[in-house]
Each structure stands twice: as structure tokens, then as C-alpha cells.
Amino acid sequence: MKRTASAIWNGTIKEGNGNISTQSTVLNKTQYSFNSRFAEGVGTNPEELIAAAHAGCFNMKLTLDLEAAGFKADTLETTSTVTLDNGTITRSDLVLKAKVPGITNEKFQEVAAGAKAGCPVSRALNLEISLQAELVG
Numbered sequence: 001m002k003r004t005a006s007a008i009w010n011g012t013i014k015e016g017n018g019n020i021s022t023q024s025t026v027l028n029k030t031q032y033s034f035n036s037r038f039a040e041g042v043g044t045n046p047e048e049l050i051a052a053a054h055a056g057c058f059n060m061k062l063t064l065d066l067e068a069a070g071f072k073a074d075t076l077e078t079t080s081t082v083t084l085d086n087g088t089i090t091r092s093d094l095v096l097k098a099k100v101p102g103i104t105n106e107k108f109q110e111v112a113a114g115a116k117a118g119c120p121v122s123r124a125l126n127l128e129i130s131l132q133a134e135l136v137g
Helices: 034-038 046-068 105-118 120-124
Strands: 005-010 017-022 030-033 075-085 088-099 128-135
Touching: 030 034, 046 075, 046 088, 046 105, 046 120, 088 105, 105 120, 105 128
Parallel strands: 088 128
Antiparallel strands: 005 017, 017 030, 075 088
């Protein structure tokens, strides 16, 4: 399987801007700029796209692993916070709140840790990854 995305940039780093599009067209000429990356400007940025990919991938891998262990999650809500430090993306901190009927906390933590290590985005990223996983409800 292969997926594609494209980016266009025009102008200088601070005054310029660009847009990002994805094969699925979920992103279709979505704006990005210096301000959307380093300030609070309108648009997206590479770090939030990596965070979104990591949170989504982790949830799918965790769902697969829970099902393999005999559990069905009602809800998995994961936030990924990606840190850009001195020009390098250094970490992704995953915070998970999950509703999984019938699972013990010990088993849940074991399966979640495995999903963190095994999700394709985790494996692709060369950075520190933390996980705070909590059963709710």
C-alpha cells in the first residue's frame, strides 16, 4: 500500500505560505505557513499532522490488539502532543482514555504498551514516545 500527499510553498520562510493536499482529498489545498507552524496562525503544520497520524494509527493498532486479546473497546480517545525542539521533532506524548468492558487495568496497560511500540507510525518515528493510558467508565 502506498499513500501520497503533496505540498506547495511560495515565497520566503516568514512571509510565504503554501498548501498541502492528500490523495484522499481530506486535505485539499490546506494552508500552512510560518505563523501556522510557529505562532497561532490559521492553517496546519507538519507537527500537528504527525500528531494526528500518530494518534489515529495508535488507536487502530490498539483496537486490533485488544480484539486479538478477546476485548472490544467501546471508545478509544487518544491525544498525541508532538514536540519540536531546536529544529528537531523530539517526542510524541500519547494520552489515552479508553472504555474497554471486562479488561483488567494490568491487561489493558500491557496491550496499550504493545500497541504503542507496534503501531506503524510509532515504528517510523525516530523519537521518544510516552504513553499515559487510563481506563474510564
